[in-house]
Amino acid sequence: METAPKRACASGSSAPGRVERFRLRLRYGLLHLVLSFLPSRQAMQSVVLSKRGIDLWRSMPAVDLDISEFLSITRRSSQYCCKDVWGKMENFSTNLLMRHRAPRLDAFRLRIGSIMIDWSRNSFFFSIATEYCPMELEIRLNRLDWSVLYQLPKLVSCHLKRFVLSGVSLEHSFAEHLHSGCPALEDLVLWGCDTEFCGLQSETLKNLVIRSCTSRVADILVIRAPSPASLRLDLLYNTHKNGVLLDTEKFLVKASISLASDQLSQRGEAILLGSLFSVTSLELGGFNAMAILDKEFDKSPAFDNLRTLALNWCFHSKRDVNKFKALGRLLQKSPNLEKLTLQTFW
Template sequence: MAPRKKRKSAPPVIGVDRIGDLPDHMLHHVLSFLPAQAAVRTCMLARRWRHLWKSTTGLRIVGLNDPRYCVEVQQLRKFVDHLLILRERTDLETVEIKFSQFSEADMPYLNLWIRYAVMSKVRALTVHLDGEFILFLDPLVSQHLRTLDLEGVALEKSVLDFASCPALEDLKMGRCVINAGRISSRSLKHLIIFGCRSKLDRRIHVSIPGLVSLKLTNFAGKTPFLENMPLLERARVYLSNNSNEDCLNYYTRDLCADNDNACAICLANNDASGDCVLLGGISSARHLVLLSESAKATFTRDLKHCPTFTKLKTLLLNEYWCDAPDVDPLACILKNSPVLEKLTLQLFSWGPHHKVEMKGTYSPVEGTTAISKHLNIVEVKCNVVDERVVEVLKFLCAFNIRFSFE
């Protein structure tokens, strides 16, 4: 029997630094996702990492989201000041400044850090705070800024005039106090305003002719006046209880059907620029979601001068549009939507899951042009088919729309 051959022992495992083998520009990008404090600490990993943090493509100055870095502005002042001095003078792709707590004494530092970001040609700037921090960039000037995301910020006067930001395409404002009489931009394509409020006694004018998408929800104060947006593709507008424009006649069921009986809220425009506050500006959209609490006067007033939605393909409405004698608001908007293809009614149910969903089919009647002959999908979603829903179904059936339950 031949002697067994000795098995060769496996070579010792040697640790391989695969991340460290990446080229510098990729490591700069990776480090940009870390909070600034953590990015700087990587200088301790190895000789090669000693200065990488100085040239990251992103800068995150944060005091929330991650409990390991839950600190206040005051605790980071010296650190950030030294960081900005020691950084290489490279351009920044992204800058995030997020804090849940700050004081009035912190405001100069926050504004200084924002100015540093703008001077570093930042392309995407995010400022999320919990309070009414006043942004003092007056006005904002940047040839490179493409995305601006603001939350918990007080915006004054010409800060929202973006004439000096020709590359800006995306603007998001959440829970902000807007004390500017105008939001204007020639380059902006996407605008989101949610949970914001205005202390002004007049409407904020939104002048963005190149806008492609709009989301305006839960605005407190006078509803903003939307100027014409001919390139608009889709819009979502929700008038919540935060609005101070309740119809004074609503609860007496006198719904301001004509100007002789209309209340002061429904009659007043206070914009001196046209009859419609919202509908005129978004009348070129292809896809619309229009939601409102029951007593709001803005849409009611707009419907008195309802524009024609010449491009509208899909429309989602809630019960506000059906809760009136003869379902007048719904009838009006259908009459003025000549190419509508899909109508969705979400009645007394916010979803996303509805207990009852009905699909309808429309068969145009010869000689009848009351609604779009292109309408091929009608959906009604609710939690229960009560008397209010039945009235809406009867109204739709009058236009030869037949339903089936799912």
């Protein structure tokens, strides 16, 4: 008669323990998530305020190194001392990563801002980025001098899904490494980079952004991706002057293309526009009327999926006397268009 109550008592005493452990895991999981959005220095300063969470920084899922966190330390002639600031950031990063226990990182972010560094002697951060195989890798180096670019070393990661690069030089082999070494890549952002490759290919790429990049080698850029969702191209003057060709198998949901004035040849603009025939939402900037009236554009399929079209600063030149004829031709090729926006058209 006394056995059953004792078992019930034992069972009841263990339930609160399991609930408490669950609450602790949930709380630490939420703290990890919140800390992943902070620069690593701020994250460490935050967790040391709590005795229970003092070791949380050792297993943070993201390492975010921002040079601005160290800029308030030294000034010299109204300019930050690059050597001192960089040295403090490097010492902090070394201590952080030596004590870090996470087997793999969700994200590794490095932002250098306008600090000018001799990158040939500072490849420490890039070797760490490769060693931890993060799912998100972001490297931003502001370009004060467009003749100074850091040559990105070979980065290969089977876990990498999001890749953001700014202010680096990408040689022709970058595209090959990306295709063979990053089989899970979904998002690629290139901003202010110097590119030497003439094509990009990825079987898994969903979102591609190329903004303000220069290219002294490739006259034409070929992008091959079976099922991309979005594409944004902001091309500088005299970059890929013979055009950009998009090769896809499925429908492209959204595309935004902006060209510098007279950047591409008439045929190059026609080829680029024709390769976007599967898009649903399209925003164009800087296109010429004669490109749409070119025979090359007549060869492209109709834009049967296009529902939204925005033209910004298109057909704006005084030489585009056939702007209304070009607009009519474009609308004829877009039988299912629902919304048209014209900006700076007159």
